[in-house]
Amino acid sequence: MTELVPGPWQRAAHGAGLLSDDGVVRATIFAEMSALAARTGAINLGQGFPDEDGPAEVLDAAVRSIRDGVNQYPPGIGMPVLREAIAEHQHRFYGLTVDPDREVLVTAGATEALAATLLALVSDGDEVVTFEPFYDAYGATIALAGGVHRTVALRAPEFRPDLDELRAAVSDRTRVILVNDPHNPTGAVFDRDVLETIIELAHEHDAIIVTDEVYEHLTFDRPHIPIATLPGGRDRTVTISSGGKTFNATGWKIGWAIAPPQLITAITAVKQFLTYVNGAPFQPAIAAGLRMPDSFFSNAAATLRAKRDLLSSGLELAGFDVYASHGSYFVVADAAPLGYSDAVAFCRELPSLAGVVAVPITAFCGPLLRAESASLVRFAFCKRVDVLERAAAQLARLR
Numbered sequence: 001m002t003e004l005v006p007g008p009w010q011r012a013a014h015g016a017g018l019l020s021d022d023g024v025v026r027a028t029i030f031a032e033m034s035a036l037a038a039r040t041g042a043i044n045l046g047q048g049f050p051d052e053d054g055p056a057e058v059l060d061a062a063v064r065s066i067r068d069g070v071n072q073y074p075p076g077i078g079m080p081v082l083r084e085a086i087a088e089h090q091h092r093f094y095g096l097t098v099d100p101d102r103e104v105l106v107t108a109g110a111t112e113a114l115a116a117t118l119l120a121l122v123s124d125g126d127e128v129v130t131f132e133p134f135y136d137a138y139g140a141t142i143a144l145a146g147g148v149h150r151t152v153a154l155r156a157p158e159f160r161p162d163l164d165e166l167r168a169a170v171s172d173r174t175r176v177i178l179v180n181d182p183h184n185p186t187g188a189v190f191d192r193d194v195l196e197t198i199i200e201l202a203h204e205h206d207a208i209i210v211t212d213e214v215y216e217h218l219t220f221d222r223p224h225i226p227i228a229t230l231p232g233g234r235d236r237t238v239t240i241s242s243g244g245k246t247f248n249a250t251g252w253k254i255g256w257a258i259a260p261p262q263l264i265t266a267i268t269a270v271k272q273f274l275t276y277v278n279g280a281p282f283q284p285a286i287a288a289g290l291r292m293p294d295s296f297f298s299n300a301a302a303t304l305r306a307k308r309d310l311l312s313s314g315l316e317l318a319g320f321d322v323y324a325s326h327g328s329y330f331v332v333a334d335a336a337p338l339g340y341s342d343a344v345a346f347c348r349e350l351p352s353l354a355g356v357v358a359v360p361i362t363a364f365c366g367p368l369l370r371a372e373s374a375s376l377v378r379f380a381f382c383k384r385v386d387v388l389e390r391a392a393a394q395l396a397r398l399r
Contacts (some may be wrong), residue, residue: 003072008144015143016136017366028136029363033347042351043391045311046359048184048329050382054248054289055296061288062252065281071193074280076272077295078106078256085287086256087291094229102261105268108216108278109253110242115141116271117178117210117257122147124173131161131375132366135184135212137217147175151368156332156376157323159188163197170201175207177201182215182224185378186332187325189222192230199232208263216253217246217297220305228258238263243286245329246300253281304329304381307388311381314392318354320377329382332361336375338398343377345388354394 018027030047037044053059077083083100090096098104107113114137122128124146130138132151142149152161152169170177177198181190202209209227216224228234242255257267312331315322320333340346343360350356361376381388 011143016140032143037357042357043355045379046357048380050248058289062285070281079283082283082287085290089290105257107255108275110255113240113257120147120266120270126177127173159186174207180212182327189326215240215328231362247289254286307381318395
């Protein structure tokens with residue numbers, strides 16, 4: 001068998017923190033924990049996917065599309081019905097006027113939108129600033145693009161960036177400021193001061209803002225503010241989102257990017273050589289979802305908020321210190337009060353201790369926060385109520 005030679009795969013693995021000193025690519029902690037859940041029969045609160053289907057209207061629209069023959073390649077930039085629905089959504093919820101033909105690109109989930117954006121905009125040596133903890137695909141994709149990854153800490157308990165640290169991280173070498181809001185894994189939702197500071201720095205240093213807003217409708221105690229709605233934000237922002245989280249259809253991988261035409265052109269030039277197109281019958285279905293009444297979106301957030309409260313209460317009763325989650329699928333808890341200083345070891349023991357699987361926050365950290373986040377654990381609450389009730393009861397064994 002031909003031996004692998006050094007190349008982009010190494011950069012990606014290194015950027016994701018998965019390349020060992022001897023050149024072996026380790027499995028992600030998510031894969032390890034999901035395999036552990038399958039092997040032990042433990043409740044999987046590690047990976048962030050729902051265990052309930054989305055609304056019948058959306059599912060039925062996909063079935064109709066398949067039966068109506070919408071099964072071949074869609075247009076490269078996405079089907080008009082979905083691009084128009086995305087534009088309508090931006091105006092309806094945020095007051096933004098978007099040209100569906102020149103400012104919207106449909107992608108294979110938000111992950112491809114992110115990859116195509118960074119590969120299009122970042123050159124060797126350009127710096128990309130993210131917040132840490134960060135979704136692991138960020139580090140991998142920045143490395144693939146040849147960029148230099150700089151991070152700004154989100155520290156417990158508030159998980160709000162220090163604005164002076166943010167200013168120190170952004171310089172004339174910064175090409176992209178990548179903002180995940182609402183934030184995975186911490187559940188943070190950034191306030192207006194943070195977002196306005198990002199815009200100020202982007203103008204000062206001629207950087208592009210890229211926002212990952214896949215949890216935009218899943219906030220609880222504070223509103224999500226798209227950075228493109230703020231003064232000075234829109235003309236230099238690439239807004240990324242998807243239908244997977246909002247409509248419990250993560251496996252469909254229907255995402256999108258919204259940006260000024262010159263940026264969409266650059267991103268499309270890369271995207272066409274990644275997946276080219278995807279998910280033809282699912283695109284009209286997500287369009288139907290985006291056009292659902294306001295009550296659907298408010299009820300989805302309220303339902304998830306109740307699940308957050310259920311699991312958070314269970315974690316507190318089990319003896320964890322639990323941090324407030326204001327959005328996303330996730331809540332962060334500290335295992336230190338239970339006598340565990342190493343969350344990786346704790347998560348590997350948790351199935352035998354309580355029949356539950358979670359993931360350590362260090363899986364989302366680089367050197368900046370790895371030590372001080374060593375005992376923190378992320379739990380997903382996007383599961384059925386009966387599953388969360390059972391998980392809470394089992395976690396009580398840890399007391």
